[in-house]
Amino acid sequence: MSDQSSNDQPVSSETPEYRYTSVMAGDIETRWQEYWDAEGTFATPNPAGSLADPTAVAARGEKLFVLDMFPYPSGAGLHVGHPLGYIGTDVYSRFQRMSGRNVLYTMGFDAFGLPAEQYAVQTGQHPAITTNANIANMRRQLRRLGLSHDPRRSISTTDPEYYRWTQWIFSQIFNSWYDRDQARARPISELEDLYAAGARPTPGGRAWSALSRIEQRQIIDDHRLAYLSEAPVNWCPGLGTVVANEEVTADGRSDRGNYPVFKRRMRQWMMRITSYADRLIDDLDLLEWSPAIISMQRNWIGRSHGANVHFDSPAGPITVFTTRPDTLFGASFMVLAPEHPLVDAVTTSDQAAAVATYRSEAGAKKDVDRQDATRTKTGVSTGSFATNPVTGTEIPIWIADYVLMGYGTGAIMAVPCGDQRDFEFARMFDLPIPAIQNPPAEWFAEHGIEPSLDTAAWPEAYVGNAPYVNSSNSSVDLNTISDVAEGVSKMTAWLEANSHGNGTITYKLRDWLFSRQRYWGEPFPIVYDSDGIAHVIPAEMLPVALPETDSFAPRTFAADDEFSDPESPLDRLTDWVEVELDLGDGLQTYRRDTNVMPQWAGSCWYELRYLDPHNDQVFVDPEVERYWMGPRTDQRPDHPGGVDLYVGGVEHAVLHLLYARFWHKVLYDLGHLSSKEPYTRLFNQGYILADAYTDERGMYVEATEVASTPDGFVHDGQPVTREWGKMGKSLKNAVSPDEMYEAYGADTLRLYEMAMGPLDASRPWETRDVVGMYRFLQRLWRNMVDESTGAVTVVDAPADPNTRQLLHRTIDAVRTEMDALRFNTAIAKLIELNNHVTRLNATCREVAEPMVLMLAPLVPHVAEELWQRLGHTETITYEAFPNADPALLVDDTVEYPVQINGKVRSRVTVSAEADAAAVEAATLADPRVIEVLDGASIRKVIVVPGRMVNIVL
RNA sequence: GCCCCGGUGGCCCAACUGGCAGAGGCAGCGGUCUCAAACACCGUACGGUGUGGGUUCGAAUCCCACCCGGGGCACCA
16 A cells, blocks of 8 residues: 555645545445445346346346456455456446346356465465455455445355356266267267167177176266366376366466476366367357457367378378368378377387387477477388378378377378478478479569479478369379369368268367366265266265365475376365265265366356356256346347356456356256357456566566656666556556545546546556546536535526537437447546536536436446435436437538648538538638639539538649 | 557547547646645647558548557467
8 A cells, every 4th residue: 555645635624525535435435335235226136036026127128137257356355457347347237227228237256266275275274264255355345346236146156055056067067978960968868878779889889788887887988078088188297286278378388377287198087078169169150259259269179171081001091181182192201290009000120219219209398399380390200101092102101299199180191392391391301292283473483483393493382272283093183173172172072982081170179178186176076986987976965065174285296297196185085085875776885086176167157147146946047047148039030148248358268268158058958048158249358557667686666666767767766677567466566446445436446447448458557647537526526516515506497508419419429338338438528518517607407417327327426426415315226317309419500621622721601401512502602712712723522411521623 | 470459649548430630538838726835726738640652532540561569379280
């Protein structure tokens, strides 16, 4: 807290007693916050269930669900950057309530996760205690901001009554499989029925009844949407847990904590999100999201259409994936990933030593190093050859680390003339580069070489459309065409007809690694029997409560100890791990799963629980879900349903938004939801940035203690460097909302945050600018209340025509701007109106009341106070937002700027009804125009009705 | 390297999507109040829109090339 702040306004004895000061603002604000709580002003009615009030639902109007990305309750508390989006959604929600909508708006807490657990490890205090304290502090800070949340609907993911349903949803996913034919998830029991009835062949071809119980379970388990898998995962010894692909940064470190991450094969829970890859891409078309987020999701899922092609080799057929089967005639060698399972089988004895060396070198490299595209290509020959199925040529098989085991089939056909990577590799190892396309003349010209099919002269591979050459055999001929798409489809057909391959689709998206070896998360509702078979805990036995312990830390290791093994804190709780249950086969001893879910689990469905937070029968009443989130086919036929407006930062573009969409779709498939998508419209708010300063050692110094001098910035007598960054504790540049409440009040803070720019733009925080909004509220107050007596000075006389017209234009503009989330321009219009009123002798009620109503969404406390002083007894929350009189929006006359050759030379005023000819006549009769023209001949007169006139000479 | 955003008075930002560059706020300057100041109030000046071309009667807005800032992706076959 800064005590030398220049913003504190000492209220001296000369300050008028009834001036709108920070002290008065604080008094008004806390008073109305208490009123709202006591009256339950923001309680939102449901059509059914525990919050049902059908009469109120009917009275409030059409539904609107406004949602913020819910926060992690940090121990550091809020800074003024955090609530930017919350203020935006609050203003919007309040505006919509006044526009006749039944608005659902609340806030919960995403409270499982690492920080609370790490704090617990340090202090020995149970994370539930810190978490609850942090939530309480955050609730206090948010309440002081005047957010119009329905407090009855708030939830925390750590609440057993909440995670009971997170576990229930997990068990739904566990008990489902994806039916490719129907393109949807179905209950696992239906798969069992299909096998039992013989309608679906078993993998081994044996009759279902001939299989043992364990064999049957293995087949079933292989189809579950949540499954255990022995697979390469991201092991992070520094965190003592595995993490998901999405949680690994591009340079191969954990996004939390920045520790090295290693690929290891381990037995872990996975979610079969890849089954939904197509729908997750295709349904993006139904959403109103920014192009940036849509492309990030598309990119992450990474769908590529292509073909699998089978090449014969000494070790049997090797399948490669290619997006360019049309270039098969140019495939002059093959490359396998070093980890490819057939490497040993194809390696000749001569090459065995070299291959073994290369593989161990590749294995020792981190993924980061392997994926550095600027690195020169390395690789080694296996010594054996595969047969190109289209040419019959024997082509050498190499291994190289530029081919990744995790994508496609882990093997490629190399077409060096048409792929830059293959081209570089061929040049490096003197492999043949046959030309199969004739690049256009411009391409050769660009590279300063003569057109030639001798690739020895080519500086790089040619990628794109061009006529094919050398691309025919006895049964297929591409040489007559020059279009890649046509070539691809022709070759794919040939591959399929000749059993050399088939058209296929691959994805970058991998299945979601879902287990973590931590304490502070949702336990899995899973136990294992003596055969090691997983059983789900029945719904009526949920929640599986997180067991008490005082040892929260997973076993962590040196951050680079790649070959350590995870050990969950729950593993140590042997009394809890061993459990006697009756799961239908009588009382038996089971062993509990000791993993917990990742933090994303709780945020995959929280918006659904807001709808029906107290329901102990189902996670959400279907009728309530249909009301708030059902598809609005009345708006457009392909409306997917979901939240009407979701506001949050872009940092969740891939993780949260992908996972939540996936869970939502599973629940939709299983018939629990009417909406296909959770978030119809997504709006990404910007960040509040702030100056940060580093000293000569590069350490951040307290930003509030830095002074600006002619020689630069100085801290404690030492020069410092100004940097730019997101506001936060780590950059030592955080400003707390509590400081702002103290100096100006919450209404001023709200107004400033909304006025400083568009909601989706990032902008720098300037504490010294805040006073502008404070002055505005003081002028507003002074226009209606006598500063020395406190008496209301608003008069009942009618407003003059000018004022009335300005009022109605303001109403018209503010409505439009608020509806479009452009609060900065709405505020500018309101300040303009208020500045106009300031110049009048007295404020008319005719202006005062609509002005207070228009300001109510932005500055609800002072608006409530003025509304009450103007003689009203009800809260302003549900008063109708003013409507502009259309008659007052049009002028009787229009002033036209007159341009001569594009420069403004004069102005003429004509009747608003005047047609183009009349405007032209009036213009040419204008003395100033005649003077400037000075008899020059006119080529053309352009009249844009209502806008301007341009005379062209 | 590729893909998105964005560059407008000293600063944060408007400009009806091609029609008078300026709405609003901060800072500045001049004044009122004051013994003086702070607070508050009144009044003012300020740039031609990152750069260079093009289209047009007319460009901040559309097109091309480039520069700068922010974000995302990156050996994905």
